[in-house]
Amino acid sequence: MTLYLTQEEVESLLDMKGAIEAVESAFREMALGNIEMPPRVYLHFEKYNGVLIAMPAYIKPLDAAGLKVVTVHPDNPKKYGLPAVIARIILNDPAKGEPLAIMDGTYITAMRTGAAGAVAAKYLSRKNSRTAAIIGCGVQGRSQLLGLCEVRPIEEAKVYDVVPSARKRYVEEMSGKTGIDIEEAESVEEAVKDADIIVTCTPSQKPFLSGDMLSPGVHISAIGADTAAKRELETSVLTRADKIVVDFKPQAFIVGDFAIPLKEGAIREDDVYAEMGEIVAGLKPGRESEEEITLFKATGLAIQDVGTAYKVYRLARERGVGREI
Ligand SMILES: NC(=O)c1ccc[n+]([C@@H]2O[C@H](COP(=O)([O-])OP(=O)(O)OC[C@H]3O[C@@H](n4cnc5c(N)ncnc54)[C@H](O)[C@@H]3O)[C@@H](O)[C@H]2O)c1
Numbered sequence: 336m337t338l339y340l341t342q343e344e345v346e347s348l349l350d351m352k353g354a355i356e357a358v359e360s361a362f363r364e365m366a367l368g369n370i371e372m373p374p375r376v377y378l379h380f381e382k383y384n385g386v387l388i389a390m391p392a393y394i395k396p397l398d399a400a401g402l403k404v405v406t407v408h409p410d411n412p413k414k415y416g417l418p419a420v421i422a423r424i425i426l427n428d429p430a431k432g433e434p435l436a437i438m439d440g441t442y443i444t445a446m447r448t449g450a451a452g453a454v455a456a457k458y459l460s461r462k463n464s465r466t467a468a469i470i471g472c473g474v475q476g477r478s479q480l481l482g483l484c485e486v487r488p489i490e491e492a493k494v495y496d497v498v499p500s501a502r503k504r505y506v507e508e509m510s511g512k513t514g515i516d517i518e519e520a521e522s523v524e525e526a527v528k529d530a531d532i533i534v535t536c537t538p539s540q541k542p543f544l545s546g547d548m549l550s551p552g553v554h555i556s557a558i559g560a561d562t563a564a565k566r567e568l569e570t571s572v573l574t575r576a577d578k579i580v581v582d583f584k585p586q587a588f589i590v591g592d593f594a595i596p597l598k599e600g601a602i603r604e605d606d607v608y609a610e611m612g613e614i615v616a617g618l619k620p621g622r623e624s625e626e627e628i629t630l631f632k633a634t635g636l637a638i639q640d641v642g643t644a645y646k647v648y649r650l651a652r653e654r655g656v657g658r659e660i
Pocket residue numbers: 407409412419420444445448470471472473474475476495496497498501536537538539543558559560561565633634635636
């Protein structure tokens with residue numbers, strides 16, 4: 336029998352704290368060599384400005400294995416009122432192969448990515464970080480702020496989006512959800528000025544954050560660019576950062592933020608200080624001074640999905656949630 340979980344059921348089982356635990360543990364197991372994660376496979380729907388990505392992973396100590404199928408169509412919210420990112424996850428029993436569960440992966444994608452930003456902030460931002468800047472007021476902009484509020488004493492956020500109505504909706508909704516003071520900014524510069532933590536989470540193909548906008552001690556999590564065509568960071572952000580941390584080196588160097596500066600010769604692969612898992616596992620230190628500028632680039636890993644989905648599956652079984660199919 337296979338358990339089917341809808342988005343509402345997944346939402347009732349997973350909170351940000353749970354997602355952070357699952358993602359932190361998945362990063363750790365990756366650094367310890369306890370996972371299997373082949374490269375993702377892409378289908379490109381050029382005429383529809385969309386992609387389909389297949390992402391399998393196996394986390395051995397958990398005996399959690401599965402596959403996420405996710406589509407990314409940035410025009411969806413405006414054109415169809417659908418999320419830009421839509422996903423399903425299948426979990427399989429590694430012992431027998433049978434599917435244990437099929438579940439909505441859209442909410443898990445949002446939460447596990449917010450959790451990756453939170454894990455990065457936990458190890459790389461200053462402990463007393465109080466001010467966040469969020470660039471991109473969509474799904475990710477929401478889960479990134481929820482994640483930051485779990486790990487740092489955030490009191491204030493400044494948010495910017497190219498679409499003014501998106502900023503407005505964000506302020507109304509997220510002020511209530513987080514209880515912190517959230518203000519709209521009129522530009523990226525205004526949002527990031529004085530921020531302790533900057534999160535970029537847009538599908539932009541044109542970089543908008545530059546090195547001269549960064550203050551000493553700031554931490555940046557760059558989330559949005561997850562294909563070769565997308566780019567949020569000017570090369571000067573990478574050359575200004577004291578520590579560059581990525582989720583997975585081979586994936587980081589194929590997204591626009593890193594692939595373009597690499598091609599221009601402005602950075603080398605060994606300019607990356609660590610993969611996030613190495614810091615979580617204690618193999619390398621995270622932040623070491625109040626002044627250093629740290630940059631985390633998330634591309635999104637199948638182990639984050641499988642680790643989080645497995646947690647949801649266990650909770651569903653414990654609480655009798657879902658439907659057998
Ligand atoms: N790294 C990861 O693991 C990961 C995971 C999920 C999504 N993503 C990526 O994150 C990005 C955002 O995803 P989402 O689900 O939040 O999308 P979304 O459509 O819900 O929100 C994106 C927001 O960014 C705004 N925007 C676009 N260009 C901008 C710019 N130049 N400056 C400021 N705002 C801008 C849009 O108006 C929109 O409000 C996408 O590129 C998506 O593929 C990455």
